[in-house]
Amino acid sequence: MGEPDVTVVIGAYEAMPYLVRCLESVEAQSIGADRMEIVAVDDGSTDGTGEYLERFAAESKIPTRVVRQENSGGPSGPRNTGLKMARGRYVFFLDADDYLGDEAFERMVAMADRNGTDVVLGKVVGVNRGAPKSMWARNLERTDVFSSNIKFTLSAQKLFRRELLTRHGMTFREDLRTGEDAVFTMEAYLRADGVSVVADHVCYHLVGRDDGKHVTKSGSYVLRFDSARAQMETIASLVPAGPRRDSLMVRPVVVTLLPQFGPVLLKQSERIQRHKIELARPLLDAYWTRGLARGLRAHERLRLHCVSQGRLDQLLDVVAFVRDKKPPKVVLDARRRTAYLALPFFRDPAAGIPDRVYAATRETLSAADLVWEGGLPWRSRVRGAARRLLGPRLSRRVGRLAGRRPAA
Known part of the structure; x- marks a missing residue:
């Protein structure tokens, strides 16, 4: 078999029964079985996920390789295993809980080939959960992370040119238990020779699991600060200080850092409240600028000012004001x-x-x-x-x- 257009990397852990529809959506792709391959990694499941993958590989027209490994503790390990085995011109990381729109790969590959872009975003909709919306206003043949809203969708479910990833030795950080995809995708945006957006067709269905096993819903608050730190460090390493860096720092601040100082803070012990401030202050000392502050709403700016000054008393009053929607x-x-x-x-x-x-x-x-x-x-x-x-x-x-x- 020649080089496929797309390698679909599926990391799966305790993925039944969601995995069934996930794989059906790959088989339904209009691009055709001869232009795809699947690398599926069972990350130590005990619910029959591995066995189902092996049966699928034996029966499907799509060339499928299955790896069964001990549980790695997060999504990065399976994705990295699949990436090492990928042979396609493009790589797509498909979560086993989710499923594709029928023409997703046909449209995304065509977009990348037409424009020579290294990353393609396909429109995402939520199923029993929210999904990002601001970047789907219209198709974008060629853009970048500074000229669009793509920084507000940093999940791994994008079409990546494999040559970009191999040239820069890009992998998912296995020391992060949440937000690892945000670090990876932001780096790809910044290193890419152009990004495209398919906004006129639903390419990806983001599914909210009924059993609550999404990794993003689990773990301690400390993991969120680890994620924010990693995102900020990645941006700082690739973008010089100034307005462009500030515009990107808004994303980890608003999406990852600020929720830790929302209404949930009022329900936590003083020990946790003070620990959160201790974790956040070094990040604000390193990356807080007036340019970044101008990109925030006033109540967001005020909360982080209280955090930066270590004023828990003021912070709690501000959070209560925000909670009450006065x-x-x-x-x-x-x-x-x-x-x-x-x-x-x-x-x-x-x-x-x-x-x-x-x-x-x-x-x-x-x-x-x-x-x-x-x-x-x-x-x-x-x-x-x-x-x-x-x-x-x-x-x-x-x-x-x-x-x-x-x-x-």
């Missing part, structure tokens, strides 16, 4: 042409938190909650500030209010 007042400083959200401790002398932490950026703001500062807000001055800060729709509402004297 709409903050919007303070429009006409002299500075700046809008602020009056979140907890805003301009509290005892707290000493700089105004810039509260600066409004892209939040949905209500003009009805505006508090004017800097004297009588002349219409033109306020309207200009509002258009820049709040957007056209809200600025029109601000303009209508701008001629009114603030209530005493």
